[in-house]
Amino acid sequence: MENMDHSPNSYSMDLDQVRKVFDLVHSRNEELVGIYHSHPTTKAYPSLKDITYNNYPEITHIILSFAHSKIQPDVEAFQIKGVRVIPFKINKIND
Numbered sequence: 001m002e003n004m005d006h007s008p009n010s011y012s013m014d015l016d017q018v019r020k021v022f023d024l025v026h027s028r029n030e031e032l033v034g035i036y037h038s039h040p041t042t043k044a045y046p047s048l049k050d051i052t053y054n055n056y057p058e059i060t061h062i063i064l065s066f067a068h069s070k071i072q073p074d075v076e077a078f079q080i081k082g083v084r085v086i087p088f089k090i091n092k093i094n095d
Contacts, residue, residue: 045085
């Protein structure tokens with residue numbers, strides 16, 4: 001998805017692109033189970049914007065943080081239900 005904000009500090013998606021992705025998922029009989037995004041300079045935890053603009057409380061949100069390492073990001077997963085942020089356990093593979 002293209003960042004419609006054209007900003008390194010915020011992200012928004014074009015509604016037409018979102019519709020096309022959901023149409024493609026539906027046409028393949030697939031199911032949206034998660035969304036991931038990165039936090040280049042902050043921790044792997046939902047920001048206030050992530051919480052406020054969340055439209056998918058039923059799926060897992062995976063956040064990659066590059067705040068501590070540009071090579072190996074911190075990866076965390078959550079469900080966001082209203083203002084509640086619920087950590088979701090994921091199995092991490094260590095090299």
